[in-house]
Amino acid sequence: MPDISPETYVKVAKKGIANPVLQKALAGLQDRFGRGTAEAYRRLPEGPELRFKAHDIREKAIAHLDALLEILAAKIRANGGVVYFAQTAKEAVNYCITVARQNNVHRVVKGKSMVTEEIGLNPALQAAGIEPVETDLGEYIIQLAGEKPSHIIAPAVHKNRHDIADLFVKKTGIRRTTDPSELTQAARKALREKFLSADMGTSGVNIACAETGHITTVSNEGNIRMATTLPRIHIAFMGMERIVARLDEYEILLRLLCRGAAAQTMATYVSYISGPRRPGESDGPDEFHLVILDNGRSRILADPQFKEILYCIRCAACLNVCPVYGKIGGHAYGFAYSGPVGAVVTPLLTGINRAKDLCLGETLCGACMDACPVAIDLPRLLLALREKLAYGDENWQVKPASRMEGLAYKAWSYLIGHRYIYERFLKMAGVGQKLFPRSGTMIRRLPPPLAGWTQSRNFQPLAKETFIEGWRNKKAISNTP
């Protein structure tokens, strides 16, 4: 599989649209989870409005992020854990490798975590001669295939059972079967060996709670419990924003997270971890490390326009309703995060110009905002990014995406501000449009630079008379005695 990055958006999106397996999988996924999540919100005792309360909780947490992280770190240290604050992806990765080397670690079992995908932990571990093993079934499948996750919760959604059967035969040497339960059993068996022989386990953090000093991990498979219970060392990686102050606030967020992620009232496993095993306990890791990651987040925090995206708890509910994600799939977004959240976070983390197609590609339909468990105004954030692209921004080192576009809009605003010239223009355009090929009454093809508009749809021609002309004529008729 070739390298994907935010720059390849258009190319990979086209491939996704042309891939019937992906189209079928995405339609099924959205049909199930999109609707299921909406229904799960409706069934909340507090109703879907609870999402707005969650928004307030997240807003408060982010406003006090410094204090909350300080308290969390102090409590985890008091429980015998080690806390490391990593400014960059590189620092986080290097920390992990250093701990691994100090402890003579050869194999790392990983619980599913998008933040480790963001920092590129797997390739870095491999380069250091350490074997990373993804243990979430979906992640295991795509690791075997040498691909990247295409959905935050369902990373292998782009593969069907036949792809997976072929892959397992080739990579693990099992007898071919396309039965999902037999394939799962094969992975269960192979990964049990890995869990029991690994020296280190890693996980992400769904939500941490400052009041109690715990991080929590959420899973249905139990792989995260295995990865954080059996090996000698557990390292958890946490985006710095994933914290709330109190347990009663955490309660609201966990309920919304389970509903947003998989339309469940509760995930099968939720673990609250505050440190390594204590004296007298015969299992659990000897060492617990928490790596808290900035990697560009403090820059987002400093911008009042974009701060809201830090409220996100990465449940993937927005992917499950997005009409754009539902067609192009996750790989087009070219980074750990896809869908509407990816279209906002990826430009902010990797460069707005670099990832401009991601935010330009979304439709602003607002479905993501209705699905978001913490009611983030994603359309507003997408528009704010487009504004930066239109006018440029020094703080974010954004160059205007297209000078021509800016000029065209300037000319347009002059035109519609001057009635007399505007009407002359419409007259001319009304005559000029007769030159374009038609399909029925619609214009089939426009010349460059407007050709893009008619690439996949027809263009409504200008009416014979403008609304104002029509109005005048109508009045003239009705005034006739």
Added chain:
Amino acid sequence: MSTPDQEYFLRRIRRALNSKPDFSHHGSPLFAHAPSPEELQILDNHRRRTAADRNALLSQLMEAALPIHLCVIPVPDLIAAATAIATLAEAKKPEWSAVKNIIVWRHPLIDLMELKAPLNRLKIPLHRTEPMDPAADPTQDRIEREHLRSAVTASYIGVTSADLCMADTATLVLRNRPGQPRSVALVPSIHIAVITLDQIISDMKELFALLRWDDRFRSEGLSNYMAFISGPSKTADIEATMVHGAHGPREVYLYVVSGK
């Protein structure tokens, strides 16, 4: 205790927030020092729960357990629970080896069940976990850990109790303690939990109100590792088809001793 990486990191956050170190929180309080009126109501309901309320919670639990494939089995007493577990052990086949082994927590409720006798008749060896000596030297520590590891991986059934069970979502709540290792509820193919009727609570709100404000629960807090377990392990990563037994137990049974 702070570290240079932390100082630098938090300074950047403060600069971004345009704020000084701030622990006094305006608006809704960042932390609470007393239960809210809602929490007081929940704690009051918890204390006043009648036998009828408890049975209603059991029914609610059984209903919530159905769709997630958790088998909830009310039993009159511990003897009945032990008999049922022995029957189950006889019927089930081990997943990873040809021999049957069962591992159980050292726990007052489990000890009282006296599982040893019925399992002896079936010739199924029973391993009971023991707390380690907290002052053990590293070698002894390692030996005991390895002993647990081999016992738990050799077992097809793990028997535990739980601290509480939330009826609303059919969720067991287990806190870590010496002698009650978490792997017993995780590594064997079948997890059996035994609780009493009064351990069923309503929901997560009640759990957290108890953990925050009730002295019986507060002293231990969440411990260093608290687990929520809602039914058997599952995955839908292949074509969104639900499969039970991804990594954790394939089957989970909950025996509720009702005392009737």
